[in-house]
Amino acid sequence: xxxxxxxxxxxxxxxxxxxxxxxxxxxxxxxxxxxxxxxxxxxxxxxxxxxxxxxxxxxxxxxxxxxxxxxxxxxxxxxxxxxxxxxxxxxxxxxxxxxxxxxxxxxxxxxxxxxxxxxxxxxxxxxxxxxxxxxxxxxxxxxxxxxxxxxxxxxxxxxxxxxxxxxxxxxxxxxxxxxxxxxxxxxxxxxxxxxxxxxxxxxxxxxxxxxxxxxxxxxxxxxxxxxxxxxxxxxxxxxxxxxxxxxxxxxxxxxxxxxxxxxxxxxxxxxxxxxxxxxxxxxxxxxxxxxxxxxxxxxxxxxxxxxxxxxxxxxxxxxxxxxxxxxxxxxxxxxxxxxxxxxxxxxxxxxxxxxxxxxxxxxxxxxxxxxxxxxxxxxxxxxxxxxxxxxxxxxxxxxxxxxxxxxxxxxxxxxxxxxxxxxxxxxxxxxxxxxxxxxxxxxxxxxxxxxxxxxxxxxxxxxxxxxxxxxx
Amino acid sequence: xxxxxxxxxxxxxxxxxxxxxxxxxxxxxxxxxxxxxxxxxxxxxxxxxxxxxxxxxxxxxxxxxxxxxxxxxxxxxxxxxxxxxxxxxxxxxxxxxxxxxxxxxxxxxxxxxxxxxxxxxxxxxxxxxxxxxxxxxxxxxxxxxxxxxxxxxxxxxxxxxxxxxxxxxxxxxxxxxxxxxxxxxxxxxxxxxxxxxxxxxxxxxxxxxxxxxxxxxxxxxxxxxxxxxxxxxxxxxxxxxxxxxxxxxxxxxxxxxxxxxxxxxxxxxxxxxxxxxxxxxxxxxxxxxxxxxxxxxxxxxxxxxxxxxxxxxxxxxxxxxxxxxxxxxxxxxxxxxxxxxxxxxxxxxxxxxxxxxxxxxxxxxxxxxxxxxxxxxxxxxxxxxxxxxxxxxxxxxxxxxxxxxxxxxxxxxxxxxxxxxxxxxxxxxx
Numbered sequence: 001x002x003x004x005x006x007x008x009x010x011x012x013x014x015x016x017x018x019x020x021x022x023x024x025x026x027x028x029x030x031x032x033x034x035x036x037x038x039x040x041x042x043x044x045x046x047x048x049x050x051x052x053x054x055x056x057x058x059x060x061x062x063x064x065x066x067x068x069x070x071x072x073x074x075x076x077x078x079x080x081x082x083x084x085x086x087x088x089x090x091x092x093x094x095x096x097x098x099x100x101x102x103x104x105x106x107x108x109x110x111x112x113x114x115x116x117x118x119x120x121x122x123x124x125x126x127x128x129x130x131x132x133x134x135x136x137x138x139x140x141x142x143x144x145x146x147x148x149x150x151x152x153x154x155x156x157x158x159x160x161x162x163x164x165x166x167x168x169x170x171x172x173x174x175x176x177x178x179x180x181x182x183x184x185x186x187x188x189x190x191x192x193x194x195x196x197x198x199x200x201x202x203x204x205x206x207x208x209x210x211x212x213x214x215x216x217x218x219x220x221x222x223x224x225x226x227x228x229x230x231x232x233x234x235x236x237x238x239x240x241x242x243x244x245x246x247x248x249x250x251x252x253x254x255x256x257x258x259x260x261x262x263x264x265x266x267x268x269x270x271x272x273x274x275x276x277x278x279x280x281x282x283x284x285x286x287x288x289x290x291x292x293x294x295x296x297x298x299x300x301x302x303x304x305x306x307x308x309x310x311x312x313x314x315x316x317x318x319x320x321x322x323x324x325x326x327x328x329x330x331x332x333x334x335x336x337x338x339x340x341x342x343x344x345x346x347x348x349x350x351x352x353x354x355x356x357x358x359x360x361x362x363x364x365x366x367x368x369x370x371x372x373x374x375x376x377x378x379x380x381x382x383x384x385x386x387x388x389x390x391x392x393x394x395x396x397x398x399x400x401x402x403x404x405x406x407x408x409x410x411x412x413x414x415x416x417x418x419x420x421x422x423x424x425x426x427x428x429x430x431x432x433x434x435x436x437x438x439x440x441x442x443x444x445x446x447x448x449x450x451x452x453x454x455x456x457x458x459x460x461x462x463x464x465x466x467x468x469x470x471x472x
Numbered sequence: 473x474x475x476x477x478x479x480x481x482x483x484x485x486x487x488x489x490x491x492x493x494x495x496x497x498x499x500x501x502x503x504x505x506x507x508x509x510x511x512x513x514x515x516x517x518x519x520x521x522x523x524x525x526x527x528x529x530x531x532x533x534x535x536x537x538x539x540x541x542x543x544x545x546x547x548x549x550x551x552x553x554x555x556x557x558x559x560x561x562x563x564x565x566x567x568x569x570x571x572x573x574x575x576x577x578x579x580x581x582x583x584x585x586x587x588x589x590x591x592x593x594x595x596x597x598x599x600x601x602x603x604x605x606x607x608x609x610x611x612x613x614x615x616x617x618x619x620x621x622x623x624x625x626x627x628x629x630x631x632x633x634x635x636x637x638x639x640x641x642x643x644x645x646x647x648x649x650x651x652x653x654x655x656x657x658x659x660x661x662x663x664x665x666x667x668x669x670x671x672x673x674x675x676x677x678x679x680x681x682x683x684x685x686x687x688x689x690x691x692x693x694x695x696x697x698x699x700x701x702x703x704x705x706x707x708x709x710x711x712x713x714x715x716x717x718x719x720x721x722x723x724x725x726x727x728x729x730x731x732x733x734x735x736x737x738x739x740x741x742x743x744x745x746x747x748x749x750x751x752x753x754x755x756x757x758x759x760x761x762x763x764x765x766x767x768x769x770x771x772x773x774x775x776x777x778x779x780x781x782x783x784x785x786x787x788x789x790x791x792x793x794x795x796x797x798x799x800x801x802x803x804x805x806x807x808x809x810x811x812x813x814x815x816x817x818x819x820x821x822x823x824x825x826x827x828x829x830x831x832x833x834x835x836x837x838x839x840x841x842x843x844x845x846x847x848x849x850x851x852x853x854x855x856x857x858x859x860x861x862x863x864x865x866x867x868x869x870x871x872x873x874x875x876x877x878x879x880x881x882x883x884x885x886x887x888x889x890x891x892x893x894x895x896x897x898x899x900x901x902x
Binding site: 411413437438439440442443 | 614615623635
């Protein structure tokens, strides 16, 4: 039996980062991975979808080529090549993680792990795993980083043909004519945006009354308009009642509104994707052999990611929302640094975790929405700057967008920043750094923003919050 | 080569001072003896004079800068035909370079170069002497922490930051605010406006020393009323017979002295200390320090705060010289021009608030001294003498003593000796 200072179960963005950080701090570390290093994010989530969305973006640009003075007589696309590129990107990065772990002398064990208590872990070799893998590991510290799986809806089990899982949606064999996306969260809207750009008739059904429901209401409304303008049919406050197979496709029964009198609708689509949240991957981990407690399928942890079982920790999606790769990575670092007793380790402040939705347009945010800030009792100063007033955005031809900033009127604290528009997922980090440094409006106003750049709109938004915007 | 102007080491334990003002501007000519710059120490404002004529070439540290370390280069004086071009380039760019030949002249030794200060000597060195390595400490705090602290009157200097490298974060300020509830309750109502006056160095030191004293020294208090009718009579008689002299400025005829009760108290306390020498002692962690000289500190109120100039060896001085000395020291103190040796030391302090009509009060000990005497106003009061009601002028004396040094009986003995001197001044003759 092999012994390690740290065994990380799961090699996703939480697990491999925690493992490398542990190795940097001098621990002997093993990662147990049941499938592929890099986890869902790298292999079947964030990264491959971004590769696909880049193809979609290019299609959108080609459609507008004339606007830029370029004549494109005809264009076509090869879906299989797009998918191939997306897979290649994931493959490259997956190999990269392997190299990083090797470089940091982290052992990788392919298999599924089961906690036996007292730091003992039983390994069942993964399908296709090397037979030489150890059967049992002993660990001083165990970090569970097993991630999450899309929530399964009874009657909507993916069949790979009509009802797609996210994996199916990332590796389409053919172009459907029409697609229903159930759930208007980040994952749903990214698929909706991708297939819409490819020319598929996309309908999005959302039970709540906003797309991207966690975003600021104003940004959410802006997004709904933008997606609708691109041809996506968005049905808010609508539930899927029943799905039937029908004429080589699906007949979906929908119900809008909450009163019984509300209209039932029927919709015929070729296929559908369910993107209605995730559940923690805790099954077969042997948690029954430990004091680890669950809450709604997620593992309960304290501010340092410790579970109710001594020396067992959980990070990332399996430790609860927000289910974001960068949150998992950061929790991994905090957890390992705390285990090693480093100075100045801080619990993760969830108000400082940015959230990004890709597609066209992009949405990015950090901190409190205007409504949440009001509900928390803040007196607000809110700034808005439309990208239609930004010189750089006009020059680029991407004028659809808004930068919104929310400040506490008393202290000048930047409570939240909410962005929509092209490439705003890169802009948001300016506000995240500012917020993490506890800047006030003064420092942001005194910051010089390069001209011409879209980021100038960030400055103007801050100025606008205090009635000082120059260009509107 | 241009002469370096440096932050002088005013006393051995003085390590940083505030540049109160530059008395001349860059490019101005100065004559020997002109005041170049005023330095505010914890007790006084010291003026640094130029010993040689020249032109102020450069000011490196502007007026209003606090906590400038001793020996820091603060400016350059050009002499002879020197121009700005002769300034060291490193200095011109605000940096300093160290050279192995740099020599720091001890301010107590005879200055070998041409800059001195009055009343202290500014250290003068070869022009490329390094800047003192101790720079004023920069306070690291997030902008939000600074603003919240400012809005809630939280002194960031008193906080310990829990951010990276001790950076003060919003949470640290909010923590300080929540643990400061009693203070908040005492604060002015939110509707009233309070204005902020930045602490002077003197105010900071007074605050620090008083807190230290009251927290660390086990004070106890002894109080006694003294009849001072005989004393007043004696002073009246002495003053009435004071020889007159012509004031050279006003041309008026003036008495050469006017003795006060306070002058007499200095003498009486000194004599009482002679008889009860335990009072003239200090506590230290390892030993009791018994002082030989009897030096009496007099509390003087100035605009900047309290300062305690010293009448040295008061036991050996006559009333007239004590009186003259106190008058001069108080005047110098009020101008902020006391020299360090005039206020540092002393074995006993007298604080007199009688002129404000205060009946009695308890003073805070001025460490490392062991005792302070609080003197009230002399007032006519009914007294019972031999079973008869009579009128006498009574003055309260309250002694605050450090119980680690002076036990109750010793303090009482001292106060009774003092009372005898005050009530029957003739005893001083014995």
